[in-house]
Amino acid sequence: MESRKLFVSFKMSEVCNLDCPYCYFFFNGDDSYKTNPARMSVETAERAGKFLAQGAQELGIPTVSVALHGGEPLMVGKKRFREIAETLMRTVSPHAELQMGVQTNGILLDEEWIRMFSELNISVGISIDGPKHVNDTVRYDKKRRGSYDRIVKAIELLKKSHQEGLIGEPGALAVILPGTSAREIYTHIVHELGLLKFDFMLPKDSWENYSPEMTDFIEKFSLELLECWLEDDDPKINVRSMKNVFAPFLTDFGVDMRINYIVDLTETITIRSNGDVSPDDSLPSISEEYRHTGCNVATSTLKEFYDRPLWSDLRSSVSTPPETCAKCEWLGYCGGGELITRYSKSRKFNNPTIYCSRNKALYRRVRQYLSDYMDLKDIDERTRRSNELAAAELVFEA
């Protein structure tokens, strides 16, 4: 494997102070959180840091991007959080560039947390699903109390801290909920709450459990979101998924970035609070094979983990896309989609993403939009070249 960036979903906490019914960590069929430690120990963090450092050295990975995740990561408490983050810095940083970000629901956030993030150079993302009447229907605590007011307080604190130069621009992440309006949620988050960096998370469904009505809805939602973003036409507003659709159309650099992102993401790993290692944290919901890989940071190396048969299966599934993808004019921009969304029991990952129609619709709309500013021949030539590059890059070594 020759990756440019290793993405790590780092489950420092396997408990949460909210009870959102759609949460893919707690309600995806993988119940390991019930027996795993609620909080990762510093000893496990030390082993995880050494595991990542050794892996980066052996596999020539220059950048390790760690998402400090849960459950709710702030539930580990300030002292433990600092110890874990400092342990990762001490063990990984001498061997690879270490990027750390925390994704929180904001309930516990206060000025002391922000000072720690500032000191340890940790970027912050907050989860919110829209205005109060949308957010509080799903993002509630165990007593069914909505979280909106508490989240907004945390957002105000994050914005103030950003203005004071303590932290970078805070990000927001929302889940797409059926029956909601992309325009209403976009307007609320960007223009009313003033969060300029945000994105929507697509449901991590597979061909086994997806709903055609929901994927149709998500296609319409995504197109509406794209229109809102285009209407604003403001480079300060950073909606990552929409930028990802746009960037490869504009420059060869954008094409390279997109393909690198697709390739790197195929080998994302998860480290659980007990040190167990599994592929991308949506995959354990599929089967026991991905839930309990037999690898732990205490007893395996990253190289040994990648040498497991499950990875050769994953790689060969990815490197032999189904005919629809191999012949698709958007292969270089899409790459076939996130692995979980390609999965079915009978064909494993040998399917296009369940969001294929959405992706095609977005690419078609961007092509049409750009044709007012660029020559269509140039647009299509870049798309063709990106397909050639992707076809070469997506073939993994055996």
Ligand code: SF4
């Ligand atoms: S748009 Fe659909 S067919 Fe094309 S590469 Fe993506 S998943 Fe495959």
